[in-house]
Amino acid sequence: MIIYQLQQLTLKNEQNLSIFNVVGEKSMIDLIYLVPLLPLIGFFIVGLFGKKLKSESLVGGIASAAVGGAFVVAVSIFVSLLGHGPEERSHVVRLFTWMQAGTFSIDISYQVDQLSILYTLIITGIRTLIHIYSIGYMHGDKGFPRFFAYLNLFIFMMLNLVLASNFLLTFLGWEGVGLCSYLLIGFWHDRKFEGSNIVWTGDAAKKAFIVNRIGDFGVLVAMFLIYSNFHTLDYASVNSQAAAGFPIGSGLITAITLLLFLGCTGKSAQIPLGIWLPDAMAGPTPVSALIHAATMVTAGIFLIARNATMFALSPTTMAVVTGIGITTALTAALVGLVQNDIKKVLAYSTVSQLGFMFVALGVGAFTAGVFHVMTHAFFKALLFLGSGSVIHGMHEEQDIQRMGGLKKYMPTTYKTFLIGTIAIAGIFPFAGFFSKDEILWNAFSQGSPILWGVGVLAAFCTAFYMFRLLHLTFHGKERFDHHHVHPHESPISMTFPLMVLAVLSVLGGFLGIPYALSFGGSIPNILEHWLEPIFAPAMEILHRPEVHEVHAIEYVLMAASLGIAIIGIMLAGKFYKTESDKPQELATRFSGMYKVLWNKWFIDEIYQGLFVNTFYTLSNGFLWKIFDVKIVDGIVNGSARVVAESGELLRKIQSGIAQNYALMMMVGIVMILVWLGMGS
């Protein structure tokens, strides 16, 4: 134990040293600015000249090359980090001063370390695949260049978010991805989209932006609190100051972390701000895959992981994070059971999976949370792109009640979709198994059996609704109109990314093999090892030294969760693989519950009534039409009338020539002044 702490201490010192050492040292790492810069250049080229380029493949090629280039640079930086010792992998690369006033100064500077490079690799890697996919998916769309411009802008913003070395630059990316999400959800702005109080895709876009802004408000205030207490917004400094100067449970740290978490609930679609994500499906499907499943929504996880030390200092916040996470995981999974829009099912599953990640963070299993971000990015991107392939092949049909039997029409899509479905259901040895199991085990060992139980219940629902989706889409009777719909497999540019992602969904989990399955430590947990220095200070606060012992119960729980997932799969098979009256029967028997779930817990309606309508009525009915028009203007007009009537008398001397007014005014002023000056 003592040795461990000593290790941590030296580690911390070395980390500090390495931050200072890097200044002046020219290396691959200094090229980090290229990673966000290349997509930005791509954005400008495609955005400004996209229409003139005319050729789709040229536009798509430039955009993809920009992102692919960023990926290559990121990989090289990753390799060069590998060359450093584990404690020397944190570097800050400063570019220029962004804002400065008085003693406040903020740089555009990037922090390259294990966490940010991991996120960078996921973002640019998956992004490159989605770019290739989009070339096929968006083929023939009028807004083709615009689409790629937005995507590149998004990558730029997202990279700023994760690479930033201070809160404000992260906030820039944070708001920036919100903007791109807005632009992309409303991409087909002349299309209708069904939703609560939503008619157009633009309504959904607006909703996403505004709901996110509520979360951003939290981040904004958190940054004010941080700056006024720590006099800096640099992550490294803030977290080390917090660890050094504040006791566990400090009110200030709790306030800061709760406010940050409010931002996370917005960006990562948790209760109470999760309502925007299902409606965000109004955007083109590659967007849903990229922004609303694989990358942007995991920004909340990133923010907490980045500030793990501060969060670890506040047991209250950690409890709130866990509570919100598990509640979201379950409620969203329940809604997922009854939805019929293929993308909405996936959207609710995303919300639910994000809930799992927050549970992991909340119980202090930061690595497990980030691990799930990664595996989820693989299989959720796969599922979304697969659904896009289905929608593409079905001529924009999204209702799974009007699909069925597509297996024989689109075999590649089916196979890859199946892999994704198994992975998200958490079946060994697919990627989802490892990450979800690690979360559930931590929920049990660091949280409570109840937490584990609810988690498993949500996992059961996940397995059930995902296989329901699979069966309704690919198996059973063909329920579509054969005269109008001719399902077909997608082009290779779309299926190739599916295949790559399918491979990752199978193998991705082996990066984080739990100790219990490592044959006594003979297989290393690569990811945990990699991220260890990042979370070491937080682990120290939580008193969590590395455990290298296995409890029998861990195997029991693992088997139990696996078994329950399999039951979910079998049940879904029984209900949906062949025609069955069971679902209808259940829906009728529990019609009340069904209605609640079908309407997504009525949250949209409640918010509409509580906030939107209230503010509108108040502003329109009172503030404007009464206060402004009646009260203030009443007083003004009233006094003006008095003046005007007395002015009638003076009207005679008014000539109506503008210059005379000016002259008279000047003369008047001078006379008054002379009189006053002389008189006293």
Added chain:
Amino acid sequence: MGMLLVTLFLPLIGFLATLFIDKEESKGIKYTALGVSLMTFFASLFLYFGFDHTNSGYQFVLNQVWIPTFDAGFRIGADGMSLLMILLTTFITPIAILCSFGSIQKREKEYYAWMLMLQFGMLGVFVAMDTFLFYVFWELILIPMYFLIGIWGGKDRIYAAVKFFLYTLVGSLLMLIAIVWLGIYAQGMAGGHFTADLLKLREIAPTIPFETQKWLFLAFALSFCIKVPLFPFHTWLPDAHVQAPTAGSVILAGVLLKMGTYGLIRFNLELFPQSMFEYATPIAWLAVIGIIYGALVAMVQTDVKKLVAYSSVSHLGFVVLGICSMTPEGIQGAIIQMVNHGLSTGMLFLCVGVLYERRHTREISEFGGITKVMPKFAVLFTIAMLASVGLPMLNGFVGEYLTLLGAFISPFLNNPWLSIISATGVIFAAVYLLWMFQRVMFGTNDNPKNHGLKDLTTSEYWQLVPIAILIVWLGVYPKTFMVISEQSTQALVGKLEKIKFGKTNYPLIEKKEQALK
């Protein structure tokens, strides 16, 4: 020195020149006005390059006694804040003139003459170092603005013009009394004489006993707060904006409103620090109410122009809040926010003007799906809208963030709630702007009157693009502009902190002052 004089008087010369052109010579008048305003802009660039950033005092000073009886002088000069306002004025005016080319059809000669007169007045306000001179310019602006609204305005132009005139006049009369009182007080001092010299008054005014000082403070403050406009003195603004021609709105939002906030810093902060300490909190609360109130009322407007007008009430609230914080962050934020608001709201008004030109209506419900027929316009309108929403990387964010931060950490206000409540304004800004944008630009273009709308003309395009470039520039690298006023702001805050707390956090400046002595 010479350049400041040139910058100031070029518009006046232009004004006289247009008077000599035959009123049938429409083209000649237009291009004379545009040419003069562009020359003024280039002249002001010399100021920018000649300005010494490390100097916190007035530069390009010219001091000419004008009316010796009461020591009123033609005293002009510019410190960092003035220079930024001058640049904003000289940048916005040519654009405003250019955007009138198509839309102003009647009495063109008078129109362009008044525009140049207006510019002369605005520049005068920002360079005056003499209370009397300041007042003359301040009042001078009323006249052209009154006619711009009253002659070339919309349906209810007379009501709007009179309302604008009266509102401002009430305030400025009180200010006049305060100016005279100040002079008399200077005369009453040992060996003193009546003076309107701002530099002298800066030494004298803070020594006035609080009981008297507070009335002077309030007189100035009321005048400026009406101009800003601070809640609840804002009701002239929506009317003036809606009735004014596009160029009028652009100038009004772009520059005129800033005269109020400029005055608050130049007079209320610099002359009456004691009273400012006393009244900063109530004024800040009015600003906070204005931020929320303006946003909420903007949300329910059905007229695009009125919506933008109310958004100004909200945005200017941030500026006033930053000023009241009396921190370098807050004041620097306020100054840059003045510039930002001038650009982004000016651009929004130009965009509304583009729509109005084509449809002769500003009712939101008349539009929808405009993006489809006007794609170029859509891009630029989006940028203006997002700048106004306060999106990072665009200019609005820098100002809003710094003012809020300043208010949060201010030792004078000592109340973070002011800032926290104001921060909800960022949510409401997104609500009203995005909602408006959604209804105007997105959806299907199903109103037959909107089917054949032409995209931006070359002229319109080049009115908007320079602003868009600056909007991005200020968002990414605001230092170019913020460094101009950094020193004068720090000096001001240093002075305020020394009076209030006996010491200052800005010892650098103290040292420099000592070195100078």
